[in-house]
Amino acid sequence: MKTVIFHDFFIDIGGGGKVVNILSKYLKAPIVTCFYDKSNLSTIQNTKIFHDNSFFNKLKSIRELKLIRTIYFFNHKLKKLKNFFNENFDSAIFSGFYSIYFARFLEIYKIYYIQAEPLSYIFERENYKSLITYKYIYELFLKKLERDSIFSFDKTIANSNYIKKVYEEEFGIKVNKIIYPPVDTSKFYYREPEDYFLLVSRLYPYKRVDVVAKVFTKIPSKKLVIVGSGPLASYIRRLSQRYKNIKYLGKVSEKKLIELYARCNAVIYISEKEPFGLVPLEANSAGKPAIVANEGGLTEGIIPFKTGLILDPPYESNLKEVIENFDKYHFSKIDCIKNAKRFDKKVFLKNFLRELKN
Structure with missing residues (x-):
């Protein structure tokens, strides 16, 4: 055919x-x-x-x-x-x-x-x-x-x-x-966390990247790495210059992105009414949990408290609370990878x- x-x-x-x-x-x-x-x-x-x-x-x-x-x-x-x-x-x-x-x-x-x-x-x-x-x-x-x-x-x-x-x-x-x-799970691998949270997204308002960045401006002890490009790139770049705990990388190679997934604490993805969302599953493929919004199709790929966390609105305050207390949560890399393989x-x-x- x-x-x-x-x-x-x-x-x-x-x-x-x-x-x-x-x-x-x-x-x-x-x-x-x-x-x-x-x-x-x-x-x-x-x-x-x-x-x-x-x-x-x-x-x-x-x-x-x-x-x-x-x-x-x-x-x-x-x-x-x-x-x-x-x-x-x-x-x-x-x-x-x-x-x-x-x-x-x-x-x-x-x-x-x-x-x-x-x-x-x-x-x-x-x-x-x-x-x-x-x-x-x-x-x-x-x-x-x-x-x-x-x-x-x-x-x-x-x-x-x-x-x-x-x-x-x-x-x-x-x-x-x-x-x-x-998701091509075979591309990803796990490494011990290097104490940063990862945001991978096209930089548009509906992706709520500005909301995530704003949260980290209020928690200087927690690090955020942002990957992506789009209309909000200038805004994110200015924030990263002003706040030492926010690092903006722009576009990166696939090899670099996979490495960033492997070494992060968790991936944050709270896009507005996302149809499904591959980024959280790419995180799971690397054995890392994903923090997602309770809307759209994002909840269909994540098992709460096992392969990630599902946030209710208001997202800014609830995300801040989760990041500040993230050490209280425990996720298994085996559970995350097993979940991702359902979508291989x-x-x-x-x-x-x-x-x-x-």
Whole structure:
């Protein structure tokens, strides 16, 4: 069976991009995407990627233009190639918000692997406030397009119970299956803690990285290491210059990141309504506990008081209390690693291949 994968864009690779990359390599399936920044994506080398190589690819840093171009690419430009995909492939996997617009034009077997909340949810978030009122653009132009595209799929698979519930309530569809996203547990290893907490995230307001950093400004005896990039990078950098216990590393290599996981006390990840969250499971893969928010799909991967802690709001005060008293908690590296293996990429690929064949 020849499969092709459609994904919005590869600029900074997040959890969704990692999943697409794993599927692509296993299925030997090419990826079709709008924007692609090879310089930032060493982890997806040896993957066959077809992308929009027009002049607009140079303007991907301008959010409004990136949005408009991605919609045009999947809803109009690729339409000219629908016969090529229908004749040369047996199935297609879609991931993202905008790639699904092309699904309406395909006659082959189509699966939508849902890895995020609906587009309307995303446009409500703070990082999408702009000169353009995204909410109205969605209502006027994208809402019907999104709905029609979703109903064109042969099968929908959600990456968590949380996402399944959201889509069923929002669109009135029946999500066929839940398959949790994979973590490559074989890459990680355990080392004795070196007395720091780790935050790995894209630096956006909805990720609550500012909340975590603020907590550590009030606890100078506790160290925080932050890895990631995004709009809040300048703010985090200034904090790290002002407070000696906060260290901002920006982007790091995969080898360095794995080492940071191995030597930390715990990973903190309290993102707003996270669809699932791979970072806590990467922490567990290294034998380390994760501190997560009690919302979204984050609670589905963590066993409370065994492989991590689940925080209730208010997050700032409750996180501060947990960090100050962290020595009172006891976690087994064996329990953490065992939990992570439930989500290993071998389990994911076995489950996904079964759905693809069916």
